[in-house]
Amino acid sequence: MEQPIIAVKNLRKVYNLGKEKVVALDCINLEIPKGQICCILGTSGSGKSTFLNQLAGLEKPTKGGVYINGTNISKLSERQLAKFRQKHLGFIFQSYNLLPALTALENVSMPLMFRGVSKRKRDKRAKAMLDAVGLKGRVRHKPTQMSGGQQQRVGIARAFVTKPDLIFADEPTGNLDTKTTVEVMRLMVKMAHENNETLVLVTHDSELAQFTDRIVTLIDGNIVSDRLNDAHPEDYNPYAQEQELAGEHTAQEPAGLPQPDNPGPTAGESREEHEDLQAGAPDTNIAGEEER
Numbered sequence: 001m002e003q004p005i006i007a008v009k010n011l012r013k014v015y016n017l018g019k020e021k022v023v024a025l026d027c028i029n030l031e032i033p034k035g036q037i038c039c040i041l042g043t044s045g046s047g048k049s050t051f052l053n054q055l056a057g058l059e060k061p062t063k064g065g066v067y068i069n070g071t072n073i074s075k076l077s078e079r080q081l082a083k084f085r086q087k088h089l090g091f092i093f094q095s096y097n098l099l100p101a102l103t104a105l106e107n108v109s110m111p112l113m114f115r116g117v118s119k120r121k122r123d124k125r126a127k128a129m130l131d132a133v134g135l136k137g138r139v140r141h142k143p144t145q146m147s148g149g150q151q152q153r154v155g156i157a158r159a160f161v162t163k164p165d166l167i168f169a170d171e172p173t174g175n176l177d178t179k180t181t182v183e184v185m186r187l188m189v190k191m192a193h194e195n196n197e198t199l200v201l202v203t204h205d206s207e208l209a210q211f212t213d214r215i216v217t218l219i220d221g222n223i224v225s226d227r228l229n230d231a232h233p234e235d236y237n238p239y240a241q242e243q244e245l246a247g248e249h250t251a252q253e254p255a256g257l258p259q260p261d262n263p264g265p266t267a268g269e270s271r272e273e274h275e276d277l278q279a280g281a282p283d284t285n286i287a288g289e290e291e292r
């Protein structure tokens with residue numbers, strides 16, 4: 001059987017607060033195969049952040065280990081871990097974490113610079129990625145000149161640009177409205193599936209979890225449920241009822257209205273201008289891109 005991308009073995013994390021001990025993760029075992037989009041779902045205090053920190057090697061476990069592609073990252077030094085993260089992992093954050101002084105293109109090409117890719121190649125690849133997330137016309141925009149949804153698309157492009165072994169997304173739509181959430185989630189899922197990327201999404205939102213392939217639920221630091229989620233066709237919208245009640249447009253969107261790959265015109269941009277920018281549907285499959 002193919003080796004899983006992540007194998008978590010008997011993972012335990014206990015925080016010592018003076019005499020008090022907080023068991024944040026009890027005894028977690030989990031394997032995630034390549035290409036799967038796995039959601040770690042749990043309410044506040046269930047241990048999600050602690051688990052994500054362990055998976056990304058940001059904290060050391062009390063017991064057990066996390067293996068990524070066969071490497072026990074719990075045994076790596078801080079220096080080795082920093083290199084490992086840079087080489088093998090991608091991150092998508094709730095608050096985007098874009099560098100405000102840099103353009104969309106520069107933000108996306110940054111991880112390639114750390115990998116020593118030449119300027120010509122990283123610009124070419126970052127442009128292709130921005131195209132893939134539907135931001136062809138936003139290459140020179142800085143974060144403050146983009147909407148939240150567009151900023152998160154830049155964040156997605158930056159995570160995928162290095163073709164990492166694994167991408168972590170921490171509440172990636174936490175700052176977005178439900179309509180933009182649906183667009184961003186559809187885009188992220190499409191890109192992950194088309195590029196056979198493995199994605200671990202952490203959220204408290206059980207509706208958001210419906211976009212993923214597998215839902216692992218945490219309560220008090222334990223996995224209480226682990227199920228495959230077959231019920232998410234491409235046009236699935238778990239927020240439809242909520243949006244309907246709020247009087248927002250949801251059902252099958254007629255041609256011309258914003259689509260997952262097309263966030264619609266932004267302030268200061270006419271629909272014609274916007275449609276010019278969007279001309280030609282973006283191809284989210286980046287596998288054919290020129291290698292570094």
Ligand SMILES: Nc1ncnc2c1ncn2[C@@H]1O[C@H](COP(=O)(O)OP(=O)(O)OP(=O)(O)O)[C@@H](O)[C@H]1O
Binds near residue numbers: 023
């Ligand atoms: N550095 C720490 N020191 C002590 N206790 C901690 C620490 N970090 C987390 N905890 C405790 O571990 C448990 C799990 O916390 P964690 O932050 O992982 O939960 P969470 O599911 O991410 O919550 P939220 O959704 O509110 O961020 C909680 O009881 C929390 O109080």
